[in-house]
Amino acid sequence: MRSPKDFFRPLAVGAPTPVREVPFRPSRMIHFFDPGNEKMAAKIPAIAPTVDVLLGNLEDAVAADRKEAARDGLVKIARATDFGDTQLWTRINSLDSPWVLDDLLTLVTEIGDKLDVIMVPKVEGAADIHYIDRLLAQLEAKAGIGRPILVHAILETATGVANVEEIAGASPRMQGISLGPADLAASRRMKTTRVGGGHPGYLVRQDPDTQDAGAARATYQQDLWHYTLARMVDACAAHGILPYYGPFGDIKDTTACEDQFRNAFLLGCVGAWSLHPVQIGIAKKVFSPSPDEVRWARRVIEAMGDGTGAVMLDGKMQDDATFKQCQVVVELAEALAARDPELRAAYDAAGEE
Numbered sequence: 001m002r003s004p005k006d007f008f009r010p011l012a013v014g015a016p017t018p019v020r021e022v023p024f025r026p027s028r029m030i031h032f033f034d035p036g037n038e039k040m041a042a043k044i045p046a047i048a049p050t051v052d053v054l055l056g057n058l059e060d061a062v063a064a065d066r067k068e069a070a071r072d073g074l075v076k077i078a079r080a081t082d083f084g085d086t087q088l089w090t091r092i093n094s095l096d097s098p099w100v101l102d103d104l105l106t107l108v109t110e111i112g113d114k115l116d117v118i119m120v121p122k123v124e125g126a127a128d129i130h131y132i133d134r135l136l137a138q139l140e141a142k143a144g145i146g147r148p149i150l151v152h153a154i155l156e157t158a159t160g161v162a163n164v165e166e167i168a169g170a171s172p173r174m175q176g177i178s179l180g181p182a183d184l185a186a187s188r189r190m191k192t193t194r195v196g197g198g199h200p201g202y203l204v205r206q207d208p209d210t211q212d213a214g215a216a217r218a219t220y221q222q223d224l225w226h227y228t229l230a231r232m233v234d235a236c237a238a239h240g241i242l243p244y245y246g247p248f249g250d251i252k253d254t255t256a257c258e259d260q261f262r263n264a265f266l267l268g269c270v271g272a273w274s275l276h277p278v279q280i281g282i283a284k285k286v287f288s289p290s291p292d293e294v295r296w297a298r299r300v301i302e303a304m305g306d307g308t309g310a311v312m313l314d315g316k317m318q319d320d321a322t323f324k325q326c327q328v329v330v331e332l333a334e335a336l337a338a339r340d341p342e343l344r345a346a347y348d349a350a351g352e353e
Contacts (some may be wrong), residue, residue, distance in 0.1 A: 008172055011134045014141035016148045018172035022241050026052045026339050029274040029283035030178075032058065032091075032242065035073035036066050044077055051280055052271070052339070055089040058103055059121050060183075067099045069108055078111040085339055089152070091119040095128055104132075108139035108149065115149050117175050122183065123153035125163045129170035135327045136173065148173055149286040154246070155232055156180030157187040164232055176242035177232055178273065179227055179264075182249070192224065195249025196258050199224055223263065233268040245272035254282060261286040272334075288343055291350035293315060294333045297326035298350075 008018050031047065033040050035056040048054055056074035058067065074090060090107060093099040107115060120132055129151060136149055151173040155161060161184070168174060182195045192199045198221050206218040229245065236243040245264035248257040261272050261283060271287050274280045289297075300318050303311045309318040337344035 010140045010141075011137035014144075015137035016140055016146055018148055019150070020172065022150070022175055024242070026336050027087065027176075027242070027244075028052050028271045028287035028336075029280050030055050030271060031274045031280060032061075034062060034070060034248075036062065036070035036075050038075075041073055041077055044081055047277070048081065048083050051086060051274070053087045053089055053117075054083065054310060055091055055119065055273075057091050058099070059091050059093045059097075067093065068102075068177040071099075071103060075106065075110050078114045083114070088114055089117040089119055090115060091121060091154075092162060094121045095131065096122075104135055106140060108136060108145070109143045112140060112145045112149060113142050117150045117152050119152040119154060119178070121154045121180070122156050122160070123167055124157055124159040126166040126170035129153065129167060129174065132207065133171040133173055150175035153177045154180040154183075155228070156183035156246075158184070159187075159189050159227055160184075161231065165238070168235040168241055170218045174239065174241045176244055176270075177236055178244040179225060179229055179232060179246045181246055184228070185224075190224070195247050196225070196245075197248055197250060197253075197256055199223070226263075226267075229264060229267055229269070236298060237268065242271075243269045245269050246272045247275055248279065249275070251276045254278060284340075288336050288340075289329050289333050291346045293329055294347050295350040297329040297333075300326040301330060 008020060010017055028054040029051050031051040032055050033044065033047075035041060035058075044054065056070070056077065058070050058074070058134040062070045080090060090103075092107075105119075114150045115186050118132070118136070118226055120128065123129065133150055138153070140148065150174045151171065153167050154159075155167075157178075160167065164177070168177060182334060184190075185192050200221060201217075202222045202224050203219045204222060206220075208217060209215040229243075229310050245261060248260055252257065257279060264272060264285050269287075274283050283320075300313060300322060304318060304320075304323045307320055307323040310317055314319070333343070333347050337347050
């Protein structure tokens with residue numbers, strides 16, 4: 001185990017100094033695209049301003065015979081595109097694959113100055129992050145990159161869930177963790193073939209009516225992912241990194257997608273993956289506080305003054321705990337307003353009412 005005093009030292013001579021705090025940049029949606037798909041690649045300049053994060057996907061959904069084309073396509077896109085305030089991420093191939101080393105060697109040395117975050121699939125423990133950490137430092141030094149590329153882990157195996165706390169704290173590079181429900185379901189031998197979301201068979205049933213045993217009994221569908229998501233959020237919060245919901249595979253079911261994203265938002269996630277343009281708007285809506293929420297949070301902060309003690313506001317008690325909750329909402333709103341002119345106007349209007 002390394003000494004704590006060495007934690008923030010570069011892992012290679014000439015590598016950039018690790019960050020001491022994860023920069024909070026809006027990342028309501030991580031929009032996936034296949035960089036080897038020419039039709040999709042042609043749309044990137046138009047899509048980039050509409051999303052917080054663009055992610056060039058090299059792993060799942062990219063066939064084995066197209067891995068090199070996807071990697072080369074991402075290099076070409078990164079070089080040719082001005083992303084403005086939009087972050088560029090990539091999801092590399094898994095650490096047990098024959099492609100991952102070339103992914104890192106190519107991307108860091110050729111477009112490392114444009115890459116903000118590298119997403120690592122199927123992370124199972126701190127050792128996986130340590131491997132990536134050291135290799136990135138060596139490649140950054142070789143390429144002369146001035147700031148560290150951050151690392152994002154996907155939680156998609158039972159072992160990863162068991163080790164989520166050590167994963168979250170494995171490196172100063174850790175930017176966040178995403179829930180990967182499909183692979184996690186397979187790892188756990190769960191009996192669902194859905195990509196995220198609930199399942200009609202996972203439910204609780206109302207007790208029978210003692211007066212009418214034959215009366216219909218209501219059922220309530222439950223959330224398959226609540227335990228895992230809550231545990232992941234706690235691990236991220238404890239280590240100062242950011243939690244995300246992953247994919248919602250039923251593109252046509254926008255209502256259920258919005259519900260699942262909102263559950264994640266309320267639990268503490270800052271964003272989710274978008275697999276199709278229709279999900280971009282859903283994520284933007286869900287992971288942005290409403291003007292009414294921002295207005296209320298500002299009222300509480302103003303009424304609380306220095307944040308100590310307690311006050312009554314519209315018949316509701318507010319104290320230092322609610323003051324802190326409201327600070328979370330207002331700080332998020334301010335960060336989003338700095339990037340999104342429409343939200344800035346809505347939040348400003350809420351403040352004037």
